Amino acid sequence: MQAVVMHPAGAKAGLRARPARALIPDAARDLETVVLPSKNLSSAERLGIYSHMYFARLVEVMEAEYPTLRQILGPEEFAAACRRYITKYPSRTRTLGSFSARFPDFLAKTLPRTSRNALALDVARIERAMEDVFDAPRAEPMTAEQFAALGAADWDRTRLPLTPAIRLLELRYPANEYMNTIRRGERPRIPRARASFVIVYRRGFQVMRRDQEPEQFRLLASLVAGRPLGAAVRGAIRGRGAKPDRVARRLGRWFEEWAGAHLFVR
Amino acid sequence: MPSADVRSPASRPNRWGLPDLGLGVGLRTQHFRHITTKWPEMDWFEIVSENFIDTEGRPLHFLDQIAERYPIVMHGVSLSVGSTDPIDFGFLDKLKALAARVKAKWLGDHVCWTGVAGLNGHDLYPVPYTEQGLGHMVSRVRIIQDYLERPLVLENPSTYLTFAASSMPEEEFIARLAEEADCALLLDVNNVYVTCRNHDLDPVAYLEAIPPERVVQIHLAGHTDNGTHCIDTHDGRVIDAVWDLYARFHARAGGRATLLEWDANVPKFSVLQQEVRKAARYREAAGRVAA
Numbered sequence: 001m002q003a004v005v006m007h008p009a010g011a012k013a014g015l016r017a018r019p020a021r022a023l024i025p026d027a028a029r030d031l032e033t034v035v036l037p038s039k040n041l042s043s044a045e046r047l048g049i050y051s052h053m054y055f056a057r058l059v060e061v062m063e064a065e066y067p068t069l070r071q072i073l074g075p076e077e078f079a080a081a082c083r084r085y086i087t088k089y090p091s092r093t094r095t096l097g098s099f100s101a102r103f104p105d106f107l108a109k110t111l112p113r114t115s116r117n118a119l120a121l122d123v124a125r126i127e128r129a130m131e132d133v134f135d136a137p138r139a140e141p142m143t144a145e146q147f148a149a150l151g152a153a154d155w156d157r158t159r160l161p162l163t164p165a166i167r168l169l170e171l172r173y174p175a176n177e178y179m180n181t182i183r184r185g186e187r188p189r190i191p192r193a194r195a196s197f198v199i200v201y202r203r204g205f206q207v208m209r210r211d212q213e214p215e216q217f218r219l220l221a222s223l224v225a226g227r228p229l230g231a232a233v234r235g236a237i238r239g240r241g242a243k244p245d246r247v248a249r250r251l252g253r254w255f256e257e258w259a260g261a262h263l264f265v266r
Numbered sequence: 267m268p269s270a271d272v273r274s275p276a277s278r279p280n281r282w283g284l285p286d287l288g289l290g291v292g293l294r295t296q297h298f299r300h301i302t303t304k305w306p307e308m309d310w311f312e313i314v315s316e317n318f319i320d321t322e323g324r325p326l327h328f329l330d331q332i333a334e335r336y337p338i339v340m341h342g343v344s345l346s347v348g349s350t351d352p353i354d355f356g357f358l359d360k361l362k363a364l365a366a367r368v369k370a371k372w373l374g375d376h377v378c379w380t381g382v383a384g385l386n387g388h389d390l391y392p393v394p395y396t397e398q399g400l401g402h403m404v405s406r407v408r409i410i411q412d413y414l415e416r417p418l419v420l421e422n423p424s425t426y427l428t429f430a431a432s433s434m435p436e437e438e439f440i441a442r443l444a445e446e447a448d449c450a451l452l453l454d455v456n457n458v459y460v461t462c463r464n465h466d467l468d469p470v471a472y473l474e475a476i477p478p479e480r481v482v483q484i485h486l487a488g489h490t491d492n493g494t495h496c497i498d499t500h501d502g503r504v505i506d507a508v509w510d511l512y513a514r515f516h517a518r519a520g521g522r523a524t525l526l527e528w529d530a531n532v533p534k535f536s537v538l539q540q541e542v543r544k545a546a547r548y549r550e551a552a553g554r555v556a557a
Contacts (some may be wrong), residue, residue, distance in 0.1 A: 002381060006385070041494055049495070050391065058388065091385065092386060093386060097321060134323045202323065205327045
């Protein structure tokens with residue numbers, strides 16, 4: 001039954017396919033020996049109810065997770081991509097939180113290479129990160145006293161623990177700005193490709209997104225990777241294209257900004 | 267000697283003495299904010315267990331607050347007691363932990379399977395109602411109950427097909443499962459209606475076959491009638507025919523925790539309150555008839 005219900009072309013095609021035939025050779029020819037018809041529906045139509053619901057339910061879950069991506073692709077193209085994904089990666093978990101985790105990578109491999117699709121991929125990565133962060137473990141934010149004490153600490157030995165509810169995304173398009181515009185109900189044009197650096201994080205129980213400057217993003221990525229504070233700052237200053245003066249000027253503000261976002265935890 | 271028939275409905279206990287929690291509704295995301303700010307009148311809430319597992323985010327934050335003030339019942343959709351896959355004890359650990367966290371009054375799932383070979387269809391698939399199938403499910407339910415250290419409360423699903431191999435009606439299978447596995451039942455009267463419509467069966471006869479002493483909870487919900495068949499969509503009000511079944515069972519069994527499910531086109535919380543309060547009228551009427 002499962003092989004038939006999960007067949008991408010529907011129950012009738014599923015009955016003709018090899019997995020079903022391997023289990024019940026006569027099922028396609030004489031389905032009524034396995035599933036009885038009802039007064040109103042044939043055996044295949046009854047199986048078709050489950051087949052339809054299988055895909056409809058999972059597509060609905062993905063629609064809720066990727067609303068902006070759906071707007072970019074359009075409902076039909078989005079649903080078709082979901083069905084291909086569901087077929088390639090059927091659910092193997094009891095909860096649905098991580099079901100679509102591979103969807104952005106799947107789209108990267110399967111969507112035609114156009115500027116619209118490149119933007120769509122960036123948006124998919126942001127929306128997937130929002131799901132991950134939504135369910136991520138909790139952590140208590142660092143207190144103001146703990147944060148103030150950092151100034152006097154040995155930066156070459158100090159590692160700053162960051163919340164597990166954060167994802168850092170290096171993107172090809174200004175996808176975060178684009179998402180904000182879409183979510184305000186506008187219908188913007190596809191923007192020109194321009195690298196953007198986005199963090200998706202949870203403050204309390206609210207999932208949020210924010211663009212970062214390149215050096216700022218690099219520094220935060222080093223801290224997330226567990227590098228000592230001093231090494232992380234030096235790396236941000238010496239990174240490709242970095243402007244040391246700007247980093248020095250803005251370093252304090254960046255840390256205040258991150259602390260305000262509760263990115264540092266106890 | 268007093269017989270069960272002459273006692274008032276409320277005096278017929280279930281096998282475990284689990285309480286009649288009164289009237290509740292399914293806890294849904296759309297109402298989190300309303301519930302945790304208004305603390306509306308509601309006897310209890312039922313949660314879909316899987317929605318609060320593998321997450322430490324907002325849903326659990328609200329559930330913790332709600333569980334402080336209202337009784338909580340856990341109702342799952344992926345235990346897959348009819349599957350041939352090995353029992354997932356890691357998942358049972360998560361259920362146990364959540365039950366302890368919210369002080370769940372009881373926890374349950376469905377008489378169904380949801381997947382085999384490691385896959386999950388996230389649907390409630392029927393099993394062939396055979397002696398072999400019954401033995402298989404009894405064995406699994408007993409192990410699960412031993413591990414959870416509490417009775418499992420299993421619900422009759424809405425079904426859309428019948429296996430030719432079945433040798434007994436669904437209601438007999440469920441009644442025997444409850445008896446032989448010593449588990450509890452959640453009687454979904456909307457599912458009884460939907461299943462009987464889809465299989466051209468008599469819902470009253472179905473109800474009569476369900477042992478009331480095994481039933482600890484009742485579900486009510488709306489469904490979609492497609493003419494040729496009904497789908498259990500939980501997207502609207504309870505129809506009169508389902509209310510009649512509810513009243514009929516209530517007259518026979520007495521007070522049972524009653525819950526309204528509304529999962530699609532979810533309305534304002536006040537609409538849920540109004541709808542579930544209708545059950546009080548049926549409970550009172552049934553009580554008068556039985557008395």
